[in-house]
Amino acid sequence: DQQVKQNSPSLSVQEGRISILNCDYTNSMFDYFLWYKKYPAEGPTFLISISSIKDKNEDGRFTVFLNKSAKHLSLHIVPSQPGDSAVYFCAASARETSGSRLTFGEGTQLTVNP
Amino acid sequence: DSGVTQTPKHLITATGQRVTLRCSPRSGDLSVYWYQQSLDQGLQFLIQYYNGEERAKGNILERFSAQQFPDLHSELNLSSLELGDSALYFCASSSWDLGEQYFGPGTRLTVT
Numbered sequence: 001d002q003q004v005k006q007n008s009p010s011l012s013v014q015e016g017r018i019s020i021l022n023c024d025y026t027n028s029m030f031d032y033f034l035w036y037k038k039y040p041a042e043g044p045t046f047l048i049s050i051s052s053i054k055d056k057n058e059d060g061r062f063t064v065f066l067n068k069s070a071k072h073l074s075l076h077i078v079p080s081q082p083g084d085s086a087v088y089f090c091a092a093s094a095r096e097t098s099g100s101r102l103t104f105g106e107g108t109q110l111t112v113n114p
Numbered sequence: 115d116s117g118v119t120q121t122p123k124h125l126i127t128a129t130g131q132r133v134t135l136r137c138s139p140r141s142g143d144l145s146v147y148w149y150q151q152s153l154d155q156g157l158q159f160l161i162q163y164y165n166g167e168e169r170a171k172g173n174i175l176e177r178f179s180a181q182q183f184p185d186l187h188s189e190l191n192l193s194s195l196e197l198g199d200s201a202l203y204f205c206a207s208s209s210w211d212l213g214e215q216y217f218g219p220g221t222r223l224t225v226t
Contacts, residue, residue: 034214034215036217041219042219042220043116043118043120043204043206043217043218043219043220044157044204044217045116045217046116046214046215046216046217049214089157091157098170099162099169099170100145100147100162100170100208100213100215101147101159101162101170101172102147102149102157102159102215103159104156104157104158105156106156107156
């Protein structure tokens with residue numbers, strides 16, 4: 001049972017353009033969502049998070065949008081840079097009921113072309 | 115650099131053996147989490163400790179155990195190893211029970 005799904009295994013964009021990474025979830029108890037970036041041979045790096053009481057959170061070039069009714073969140077990166085090329089993981093937790101354990105999606109490989 | 119350290123970086127061992135993976139959390143972080151990333155399963159939560167006490171358990175096999183010591187470092191013990199245990203094992207830490215988790219570089223375990 002895949003509770004967090006990232007349906008696009010890969011995404012390729014041009015430098016300077018917007019990258020949009022998508023994530024869907026099925027567990028309505030999820031109340032906290034995070035995005036992580038992962039380079040090969042390194043651990044996931046925390047990027048940005050959003051609580052279920054919000055629909056948008058912004059940090060520099062990164063913005064996360066949450067649509068609770070659609071059980072969908074997205075990460076926007078503007079402008080995209082070649083150094084953003086990595087695997088991006090969406091993660092969720094149900095803090096009220098299951099504590100802080102994270103459930104991860106399968107990841108999306110983002111490639112930003114110069 | 116997340117501030118979370120894990121040793122060893124690589125480990126190669128035979129089936130039936132036992133290994134210990136070590137994690138030092140970021141300075142001041144009380145929570146430690148262990149995750150397993152295998153090719154066909156993605157990142158899976160194994161277990162969480164908070165200030166020395168087990169806080170939550172995920173899909174952790176009975177052959178696996180963990181503990182968190184008074185200095186807050188944690189160890190994950192894997193015994194009676196099978197080929198399917200080959201994976202990347204990540205440790206993460208957070209400053210409070212529900213905070214953002216910061217991951218270490220991982221230990222790559224290969225069981226032959």
